Amino acid sequence: MEFFETVEARVxxxxxxxxxxxxxxxxxxxxxxxxxxxxxxxxxxxxxxxxKKKDREILAQASHKQMFMASAPVYLAFLSDKRRNKPKYGSRGSEFFSIQDATIAAAYAQLAATALGLGTVWIGGFDDAAVAKALRAKKYERPVVILPLGYPSEEMEGHERRKLCNTATEL
Ligand SMILES: Cc1cc2nc3c(=O)[nH]c(=O)nc-3n(C[C@H](O)[C@H](O)[C@H](O)COP(=O)(O)O)c2cc1C
Structure with missing residues (x-):
């Protein structure tokens, strides 16, 4: 799928x-x-x-019972790692850049999935501690987003966005 088509197609x-x-x-x-x-x-x-189905169900439960998640056969969970960039960037790296790194990687994954004809949804609404436990995260890792991945059961319509003139403004 061509890039702009992919961006338009993602829902x-x-x-x-x-x-x-x-x-x-x-x-x-x-x-x-x-x-x-x-x-x-x-x-x-x-x-x-x-x-594993059991793990998917536990994570759906930990995501404020968004049980629809578990219908996806696989999830990709993105965790920031506070340790990796701390030596180079200090607390700006560990607290801020690591979350941005994980977020951008997940955004790329979402578009790649769309380009392959797969469906995803960005799951950010979850109980941090419960999700970290289910993912057996290290103490220096923070779950940022879970992407359920699968073939959607129906074709969804794209959503309206805020007017561009309100979103992007001149300095
Ligand atoms: C930071 C963030 C958190 C989100 N959390 C959830 C979530 O927990 N559950 C869910 O169903 N959708 C979640 N979404 C998806 C949004 O609801 C969705 O992207 C938005 O309504 C626009 O719709 P679209 O993705 O179809 O364009 C989240 C999106 C973002 C960026």
Whole structure:
């Protein structure tokens, strides 16, 4: 899919058919995620691939019971890593850049998934501690976003956005 077409096509999908995502597609998505820019090219994040149904259900539960998530056959969870860039950037790196690194990587993953004809939704509404526990996160890692990944059960319409003139302003 051409880039602008991909950006236009991406929508949040909240129900998926029970069809596996190929390993090749998962690896392609992960590859694209890792091509995202990161502060100092340090990639202060970790991506966890969640496949087991039980783990998907626990994470859906921990995401304020957004149980629709579990219909996706696989999740990609993005965690910031406070440790990796601290030596170079101090607290700005560990507290701020690491979250941006994880966020941008996830945004790239979302677009890559769309380009492959897959559906995703950005899940940021969750209980931090419960999600960290379910992901067996290290103490220096913070879950930033979970992307359920699968084939959507219906074609969703794109949503309206704020007027560009209100969103982007001249200095
Ligand atoms: C930071 C952030 C947190 C979000 N958290 C959730 C969430 O927990 N559950 C959910 O269903 N959608 C979540 N979304 C998806 C938004 O609701 C969605 O992107 C927005 O309504 C625009 O719709 P679209 O993605 O179809 O364009 C989140 C999106 C962002 C960027």
């Amino acid at each position: 949040s999908d909240r129900e998926y058919v029970p069809k596996a995502v190929s390993e090749k597609d998962i690896q392609k998505i992960l590859h694209c995620a890792c091509l995202a820019p990161s502060a100092g090219n340090i990639q202060s994040y970790r991506i966890i691939i969640v496949r």
